[in-house]
Each structure stands twice: as structure tokens, then as C-alpha cells.
Amino acid sequence: MRIPSRIIGGALIAALLTQMTACGTIIYPDRRGQIEGKIDPVVAVMDAIGILFWVLPGLIAFGVDFATGAIYYPGGKTAQIDPAKLKPAVDAQGNVDKLKLQAILESELGQRLPLDDPRLIQHRGSVEQLAAFGLVPAA
Structure with missing residues (x-):
């Protein structure tokens, strides 16, 4: 009887520790340091589940x-990018x-951008914009 109670106790402690350290901070460490923005509902729901089961650790997770x-x-x-570098x-x-x-x-930029992606939206510039960059507009 001692082993099952230790397993259950260990699982409970592990669950409490993960809630106390906050879901978003563990899952998305690259988001740290932001001041404002749109709230990610996935992180908010995970923190809310923490409140549902354990009030204090859930509130700490939100905080x-x-x-x-x-x-x-x-x-x-x-x-x-400087327009002169785009002339070629x-x-x-x-x-x-x-x-x-x-x-x-x-x-x-150091990144490969997929310019052949069908979701890419291309905009046409005005003649004045092309002239400002020293380009000849196509007819």
C-alpha cells in the first residue's frame, strides 16, 4: 500500500510544481520579456485549469x-532593406x-523567404514610387 500512495503523491507534487512555475513561461520561453500584446488563449486556458484544480498555484501561474x-x-x-540593394x-x-x-x-535578412508561396500577396507600386527609386515603370 505504501508504493501506490508514493506514486500518487509524487504525481501530485509534480503537477503542483508545474502549475507554480507557470505554463506559458515553460512552454514558450522565447516570449519572455514582452510588455503587452494579444493574450494567447492556450496559455490562458492552461493557467485557468490550474486555478480550477489548485487555486493558489493557478493564480501564481497567471501572475x-x-x-x-x-x-x-x-x-x-x-x-x-535599402532600395538600392534591391535594384539588381x-x-x-x-x-x-x-x-x-x-x-x-x-x-x-539571413532568412529564406518563400516567394513562390501561393499565399503570398503581391502589391503593385505606383509610377511615383518606382520613379523615387530610380526605376523605369513597365507598361
Whole structure:
């Protein structure tokens, strides 16, 4: 009878410790340090389940996740590239060579962007924008 009670006790202690250390902080350590943003419902629900079973550890989990910022979705990432570095990807008619553009973006950003992805939304610039970059608009 002693062994089953020790197993149950060990499982209970492990569950309490995981709730006290906060779900979002353990699962998403890269989100730490954020100040604000949209709350991730998955992390919020896991913390709420902690409140449902163990009130104090669940509240501590919420507090730790809010304090560390792990409860928020990660912020969007942006990058800027000098337009002069993009000129080799545009030919004389104003058409963009996707392979050259992808190579330039990969060398500048250090990431490979899938420019052939069907979900990619392409926007056309105005004639004034092209002239500002010293490009000839295509007819």
C-alpha cells in the first residue's frame, strides 16, 4: 500500500510544481520579456485549469505568465532593406526576378523567404514610387 500512495503523491507534487512555475513561461520561453500584446488563449486556458484544480498555484501561474510576458502572442517582426540593394532584382522593363530578389533578401535578412508561396500577396507600386527609386515603370 505504501508504493501506490508514493506514486500518487509524487504525481501530485509534480503537477503542483508545474502549475507554480507557470505554463506559458515553460512552454514558450522565447516570449519572455514582452510588455503587452494579444493574450494567447492556450496559455490562458492552461493557467485557468490550474486555478480550477489548485487555486493558489493557478493564480501564481497567471501572475508569473503576466509578469514575464509569456502569456502574450509574440510580436510581429519587420525588416528594412535599402532600395538600392534591391535594384539588381529589377530588369530594365520593371519586372522583378524572383530568384534574384530571394537571393538578395536571404543575404540581407539571413532568412529564406518563400516567394513562390501561393499565399503570398503581391502589391503593385505606383509610377511615383518606382520613379523615387530610380526605376523605369513597365507598361
